[in-house]
Amino acid sequence: xAIEKVYLTYNEIHQLCQEAAPxxxxxxxxxxxxxxxxxxxVPARMLRSFLKKSGSPNIPIQxxxxxxxxxLPSTTPGTSTxxxxxxLGTKVTRTQWLDLSSLGEMSNLIGKRxxxxxxxxxxxxxxxxxxxxxxxxxxxARQRLGIxxxxxxxxxxxxxxxxxxxxxxxxxxLKDDRYLAARTVGDVWICYPWEAxxxxxxxxxxxxxxxx
Amino acid sequence: xAIEKVYLTYNEIHQLCQEAAPxxxxxxxxxxxxxxxxxxxVPARMLRSFLKKSGSPNIPIQxxxxxxxxxLPSTTPGTSTxxxxxxLGTKVTRTQWLDLSSLGEMSNLIGKRxxxxxxxxxxxxxxxxxxxxxxxxxxxARQRLGIxxxxxxxxxxxxxxxxxxxxxxxxxxLKDDRYLAARTVGDVWICYPWEAxxxxxxxxxxxxxxxx
Numbered sequence: 001x002a003i004e005k006v007y008l009t010y011n012e013i014h015q016l017c018q019e020a021a022p023x024x025x026x027x028x029x030x031x032x033x034x035x036x037x038x039x040x041x042v043p044a045r046m047l048r049s050f051l052k053k054s055g056s057p058n059i060p061i062q063x064x065x066x067x068x069x070x071x072l073p074s075t076t077p078g079t080s081t082x083x084x085x086x087x088l089g090t091k092v093t094r095t096q097w098l099d100l101s102s103l104g105e106m107s108n109l110i111g112k113r114x115x116x117x118x119x120x121x122x123x124x125x126x127x128x129x130x131x132x133x134x135x136x137x138x139x140x141a142r143q144r145l146g147i148x149x150x151x152x153x154x155x156x157x158x159x160x161x162x163x164x165x166x167x168x169x170x171x172x173x174l175k176d177d178r179y180l181a182a183r184t185v186g187d188v189w190i191c192y193p194w195e196a197x198x199x200x201x202x203x204x205x206x207x208x209x210x211x212x
Numbered sequence: 213x214a215i216e217k218v219y220l221t222y223n224e225i226h227q228l229c230q231e232a233a234p235x236x237x238x239x240x241x242x243x244x245x246x247x248x249x250x251x252x253x254v255p256a257r258m259l260r261s262f263l264k265k266s267g268s269p270n271i272p273i274q275x276x277x278x279x280x281x282x283x284l285p286s287t288t289p290g291t292s293t294x295x296x297x298x299x300l301g302t303k304v305t306r307t308q309w310l311d312l313s314s315l316g317e318m319s320n321l322i323g324k325r326x327x328x329x330x331x332x333x334x335x336x337x338x339x340x341x342x343x344x345x346x347x348x349x350x351x352x353a354r355q356r357l358g359i360x361x362x363x364x365x366x367x368x369x370x371x372x373x374x375x376x377x378x379x380x381x382x383x384x385x386l387k388d389d390r391y392l393a394a395r396t397v398g399d400v401w402i403c404y405p406w407e408a409x410x411x412x413x414x415x416x417x418x419x420x421x422x423x424x
Contacts, residue, residue: 010222014411037273038260041253045406048250061249062308063275094314096274102306194257199226 004188007206008158013193014046016158016182021050023180028154030115032106033061036130037096039119042194043158047117059115060106065095066126090166092129098137108141109134111149120190121160121181128167131155135170154178163187216400219418220370225405226258228370228394233262235392240366242327244318245273248342249308251331254406255370259329272318277307278338302378304341310349320353321346323361332402333372333393340379343367347382366390375399 024030024047033051035044044061051059069091100107116130131153138151153173160181173179196202236242236259245263247256256273263271281303312319328342343365350363365385372393385391408414 010226010405011411011415014222014405014408018409018411035253035275037275038257038270041247041257041273041275045250045253049407049409058250060307061253061277063247063249063253063277065273065275065314095272096311096314099308099311102277102308193222193226195261196226197230197261199223199230203223 004186005191005205006185006188007191007202007209008193009203009206010193012206013043013158017043017046018050020156020180020182021047024115024154024156025051025053028115028156028178028180029113030059030154031112032103032109033059033115033117034098034130034134035061035063036116036118036126037063037065039192040117042192043119043156044117047156060103062098062103064097064130066129067093067095068123068126069093090123090125092126098134100137108145108147109138109151110142110145110147111151113152113154116153116155118155118157119159119192121155121157121165122163124165124167124169126167127155127157127169131169131173152176152178154180156180156182158182159190160184161187161190216398217403217417218397218400219403219414219421220405221415221418222405224418225255225370229255229258230262232368232392232394233259236327236366236368237263237265240327240368240390240392241325242271242366243324244315244321245271245327245329246310246342246346247273247275248328248330248338249275249277251404252329254404255331255368256329259368272315274310274315276309276342278341279305279307280335280338281305302335302337304338310346312349320357320359321350321363322354322357322359323363325364325366328365328367330367330369331371331404333367333369333377334375336377336379336381338379339367339369340381343381343385364388364390367392369393370395371402372396373399373402 033044033048035041041063048058048061106112116127118127121127134153155178162184169179191202193199193202245256245260247253253275260270260273318324328339330339333339346365367390374396381391403414405411405414
């Protein structure tokens, strides 16, 4: 059976960000947004408008670039080690990381509230990588500077796919309800508008769906 | 008289990127995109889809963050120095810069073709800053590594405002036709969809305009 395709328009995604904004503002209270590019660029920019409080400056955004390469399954079963990300069939490559030198008083991330933004939580591998690596950076800064203070990460994605996840998020992040998906979907093929070569046809497909 | 407001829908902007893609692909041939955030995030992500050639990987994007603060005019006329950007009433602040360590073989930028993407060319101050600072980085790498090779910058913006520009771009960039604005407009107030708090009303305003 062909995998189901779900089409989203730009306006629908804009409204998903709008809908999520109150919870993010009132509960996550982020001081910095980290957009996982390329997919996180658009929702992060949309969200920034809805998180802006009048009279306050915009919440700063830093973009990081992560690419997920699915590797071939190991041909030698028995050699795989639980917890070894590569052996689980996936590898994350950085194409950009944070620029702490431009972050001013935010620069060490210690004691800050940080919102990570991406388009979709599929296998969770990319999100696991992002949180783990950011936590390492914070820990290194803590050791270097001798500063105390709890850094809290929260996550916003447009869609979470209900499926077995290869990546794990910190338990306390999930327990403290610091994970927000605008929509939870099955293991469908999500067609985001920024991938459309014909946006008119794309929107027509989206309209046909919502009419179902 | 109130300043004229021009409303753009997401789909219109998507199509502006689509329309610009052939020239960018065939003439600029970028090997790296640099998105000036926050405004450049959305067009850069849209453009990436249209620049993708089948069988080739995506063109990498690095985001930089630049904020423009308009400062009060100097209260001591006569002390201003031509060419001093701050004295012209503007100041650019970095909120993120390139992460060369994650760029692999692109990391020194020497001899590369680089496309800078932003939403609007208003006073040109931000673009001047971006090009100048990037050129400085390339020159520093050239001195450090002793490598020859011409780095060429090209620019894509959604809109160029026809007005007196405070910032200057390198003459050869303009002469070689490496500056592309999808649309040239007067000194109007451009309302981008990612700034809209009510996207339905925003689109209605855009529709009313195109009906004029």
